[in-house]
Amino acid sequence: MSLILLIEQVLNGLQFGVMLFLMSAGLTLIFGVMGLINLAHGSLYMIGAFAAAAVAGATGSFVLALAASLGAAAAAGAIIEVTVIRRLYDRDHLDQVLATFALILIFSEGTRWAFGSFPLFLDIPDYLSGPTTLPGGIQYPLYRLAIIVVGLAVAAGLFALIAWTRIGIQIRAGESDREMIGALGVNISRLYTLVFALGAGLAGLAGALIGAIQSVQVGMGEPVLILAFVVIVIGGIGSVKGALIGALLVGLTDTLGRFLLPVVFGAFMEPSAATSIGSALASMAIYILMASVLIARPRGLFGAA
Amino acid sequence: MTEALLEVREISKSFGAVLACADVSLDLRIGEIHALIGPNGAGKSTLIRQIAGNLKPDAGSIHLAGRDVTGWDTASRSRAGLCRTFQISSLAMEMTVLQNVVLGALGRRGDVFRFFHDPLKDTGLVEAGMHALERVGLRHVARDRTADLSHGQRRQLEVAVALTLSPKVFLMDEPMAGLGMEGSRTMTAVLDGLRAEAPILLVEHDMDAVFALADRISVLVYGEIIATGTGAEIRADPLVRSAYLGEEATV
Amino acid sequence: MRRETWVGIILVLGLLAVPLWALAVDEPYTITLATRVVILALAGVGLNVALGLGGLVSLGHAVFFGLGGYAMGILASHAQSYTPLAEWPILIEGSKSMPVIWLVACAVSGLVALAIGALSLRTSGVYFIMITLAFGQMFYFFSISWPAYGGEDGLSIYVRNEFPGLNTLDPIQFFGVCYVILCLALLLVSKLSRSSFGLALVAARQNAERVQAVGIEPYRLRLVAFVISGVITGLAGALFADLNRFVSPSMFTWQTSGEIMIFVILGGVGRVMGPVAGAIMFILLEHFLGGLSEYWHIYLGALLLGVVLFARGGLIGVLAGREVAHD
Ligand SMILES: Nc1ncnc2c1ncn2[C@@H]1O[C@H](COP(=O)(O)OP(=O)(O)OP(=O)(O)O)[C@@H](O)[C@H]1O
Ligand SMILES: [Mg+2]
Numbered sequence: 001m002s003l004i005l006l007i008e009q010v011l012n013g014l015q016f017g018v019m020l021f022l023m024s025a026g027l028t029l030i031f032g033v034m035g036l037i038n039l040a041h042g043s044l045y046m047i048g049a050f051a052a053a054a055v056a057g058a059t060g061s062f063v064l065a066l067a068a069s070l071g072a073a074a075a076a077g078a079i080i081e082v083t084v085i086r087r088l089y090d091r092d093h094l095d096q097v098l099a100t101f102a103l104i105l106i107f108s109e110g111t112r113w114a115f116g117s118f119p120l121f122l123d124i125p126d127y128l129s130g131p132t133t134l135p136g137g138i139q140y141p142l143y144r145l146a147i148i149v150v151g152l153a154v155a156a157g158l159f160a161l162i163a164w165t166r167i168g169i170q171i172r173a174g175e176s177d178r179e180m181i182g183a184l185g186v187n188i189s190r191l192y193t194l195v196f197a198l199g200a201g202l203a204g205l206a207g208a209l210i211g212a213i214q215s216v217q218v219g220m221g222e223p224v225l226i227l228a229f230v231v232i233v234i235g236g237i238g239s240v241k242g243a244l245i246g247a248l249l250v251g252l253t254d255t256l257g258r259f260l261l262p263v264v265f266g267a268f269m270e271p272s273a274a275t276s277i278g279s280a281l282a283s284m285a286i287y288i289l290m291a292s293v294l295i296a297r298p299r300g301l302f303g304a305a
Numbered sequence: 306m307t308e309a310l311l312e313v314r315e316i317s318k319s320f321g322a323v324l325a326c327a328d329v330s331l332d333l334r335i336g337e338i339h340a341l342i343g344p345n346g347a348g349k350s351t352l353i354r355q356i357a358g359n360l361k362p363d364a365g366s367i368h369l370a371g372r373d374v375t376g377w378d379t380a381s382r383s384r385a386g387l388c389r390t391f392q393i394s395s396l397a398m399e400m401t402v403l404q405n406v407v408l409g410a411l412g413r414r415g416d417v418f419r420f421f422h423d424p425l426k427d428t429g430l431v432e433a434g435m436h437a438l439e440r441v442g443l444r445h446v447a448r449d450r451t452a453d454l455s456h457g458q459r460r461q462l463e464v465a466v467a468l469t470l471s472p473k474v475f476l477m478d479e480p481m482a483g484l485g486m487e488g489s490r491t492m493t494a495v496l497d498g499l500r501a502e503a504p505i506l507l508v509e510h511d512m513d514a515v516f517a518l519a520d521r522i523s524v525l526v527y528g529e530i531i532a533t534g535t536g537a538e539i540r541a542d543p544l545v546r547s548a549y550l551g552e553e554a555t556v
Numbered sequence: 557m558r559r560e561t562w563v564g565i566i567l568v569l570g571l572l573a574v575p576l577w578a579l580a581v582d583e584p585y586t587i588t589l590a591t592r593v594v595i596l597a598l599a600g601v602g603l604n605v606a607l608g609l610g611g612l613v614s615l616g617h618a619v620f621f622g623l624g625g626y627a628m629g630i631l632a633s634h635a636q637s638y639t640p641l642a643e644w645p646i647l648i649e650g651s652k653s654m655p656v657i658w659l660v661a662c663a664v665s666g667l668v669a670l671a672i673g674a675l676s677l678r679t680s681g682v683y684f685i686m687i688t689l690a691f692g693q694m695f696y697f698f699s700i701s702w703p704a705y706g707g708e709d710g711l712s713i714y715v716r717n718e719f720p721g722l723n724t725l726d727p728i729q730f731f732g733v734c735y736v737i738l739c740l741a742l743l744l745v746s747k748l749s750r751s752s753f754g755l756a757l758v759a760a761r762q763n764a765e766r767v768q769a770v771g772i773e774p775y776r777l778r779l780v781a782f783v784i785s786g787v788i789t790g791l792a793g794a795l796f797a798d799l800n801r802f803v804s805p806s807m808f809t810w811q812t813s814g815e816i817m818i819f820v821i822l823g824g825v826g827r828v829m830g831p832v833a834g835a836i837m838f839i840l841l842e843h844f845l846g847g848l849s850e851y852w853h854i855y856l857g858a859l860l861l862g863v864v865l866f867a868r869g870g871l872i873g874v875l876a877g878r879e880v881a882h883d
Binding site: 357359378379380381383384388389391395396397398399400404405407408409411412413415416417418419420421422423424425466469470 | 747748750751752753754755756758759762763765766767768769770771772773777780
Binding site for chain 1: 615675678681685686689690691693697702704810811853854857858860865
């Protein structure tokens, strides 16, 4: 096993983690500010991917496709916030789970109805395709590197937004004291719509970025949604910093687990058994990670005590 | 000196910069009502919560009948005979009044893990519950939904549930709040009779009730006990007059 | 008698009458449909113990449904191929006997529920929802990547398992078996909800602090409720696998958890008969809407949204009126 291969896997883990962060940031913000658990976040990811695929198909421009993914998901987010989600803020979590589960059914079937059951493909643009050479002579796909860069840039932008802008101040105030910001004259319902749309837009962007690596199809959002839940549970629900750390942890654990566990078992087992046991365990690794974090800290790494 | 059933030794608790409880020591002796008074925000409820086990003190220890219970959780303390009522009623609101007291009787008996036994058909449990309701004057609403009770009735139900537990020690956080004249008088009589069964640590703002009932009074101001003594001693205490009664007297 | 009791009796009798009618007019497909309703209702009855009585919003009950299914699949496939399940440390043979399979399904689900519950119940609220969901995924991915029992493709069992004295291949006889189990489970849960344990559990849902103050530890109540809940749902999983003579990782998916929850909610959460009403409604919707449009999940979603936003008592709530504190 070579070091180069390992570094490549670490980069893959980073890329996966960064993408998970785009998903989790919205989820955790929405929970932190509005106290809402949103299962339909995966649908927004899917909407982003479909919008990107449709626009790329029509115009051939990848940049326009990404813009469309952000815009379409944010718009869809704003629409469901105003029509449905808003009624759920003062409901219990069970109602929130059910109503947003219902939204998943509606979005998934609606998309299937509009686009059919066959996967769409979103092509990586020429200027980002192919491998690039990293310092040390490592060959790595340029597009995946671009995802890491874009993801980290968005993360930095989000932290800056929260730390320095007016909206950021309102978001932080909203997390600690809802009545207070109302009393200060902030238009709460507009703030909520904005936060929801922001989270939705990030999820849509993630969907489009990943759509170019995998295929764009109905149901693509839910597996990612659940991973994002794992991320924010590990990081501490409501904490954006926790989401970043959690996302990178999950991304690396999953990728490296799949790569290393079969090798580890291969050291003392026959190859086929090692592969099956190793990969079965690897598929559970992040859940084991989550359970261990929770045993030590029931509210996650950065959750309020 | 009579034996102390409950002993609080030098406990402290702060919330960030707020020192809600500073080196507080007090005890509760067999047969007495020990009132704890003090202005709003003095730290009375915080003290009760620490004694009952809902809140961990930063320092100090709590002893019940000679045993150190500082590390125990609420349920274990309750089973050991330490029972509290809440300042803000804390009841199973969707259940009937009777179900709430039967729950208390069930907790007292300690056999909740019975899957085919209907507690509302168990005469022992129902009688214990009804008896407690009778004592606080709630028998007539036994079948009502708790959420439909008036504010004062909920306070009475809090006390009734405590009665079903027949504890060694009562901790009562403002049982008279919101009761009205008539209710206060009944409750005062109930508490008066109760001290023979188990001593009461009574947090109360109703000064008439406090001076009528208390064998001893402790005054808590900004988390610190500034005086302990009989009613007469407390009335005469200059520190208390300036720090606490002074404000009251001007009203 | 209360109106809710009447609604319950009518539902249970109706559920029996439909397959008997189908038998008379020789419509075996309807019998199978009714069997599906009964089994799904049983899964819902299980979830309802945790969700309705205990207030534990578990999005991971597919774990138990799937474990029950795989208990049946694994035992039966070994019996089918005459290979032992394990030779070391003791010899374990497969089995084609339903009672044995049920026992194993219940035991396995119960043990796993104990482990998952012990961990998950340390948390509460959203954390609990997400953790149960994540445990569900863990089992799902394990079932996919573990090749010994079919992996992604699942396991087929060629002949339905046996029950002493019955011909389980006859749809109506298998229906009878499932129906009796459902009735027993309903009886058990209705007893449970009126028992000392039920009183304390419901009280802990409404106000955990109160329950602690009378000396009862909510954690232990909830853990026991979670285990009972898992056992019943596990049993339903074993029956479901027997109905289809097939198990696959799809039983472990979180959509399965979501659907079981939908029965409970559509029917009316916390009502003993809620899951039965919900399962009937779900299968009817699937049957009729599914016939109307390929995209019937849109309507299901809209209906669910309507129930959550505007009719919180569910179907039983509409039929039997608002919930009253029982005495
Ligand atoms: N959980 C908490 N977090 C932060 N501060 C708290 C908390 N609980 C109490 N406090 C603070 O501790 C102080 C004491 O509060 P406490 O409720 O014990 O007062 P009290 O004497 O019972 O008042 P009252 O007569 O109004 O019931 C107050 O300043 C209160 O704001
Ligand atoms: Mg107080």
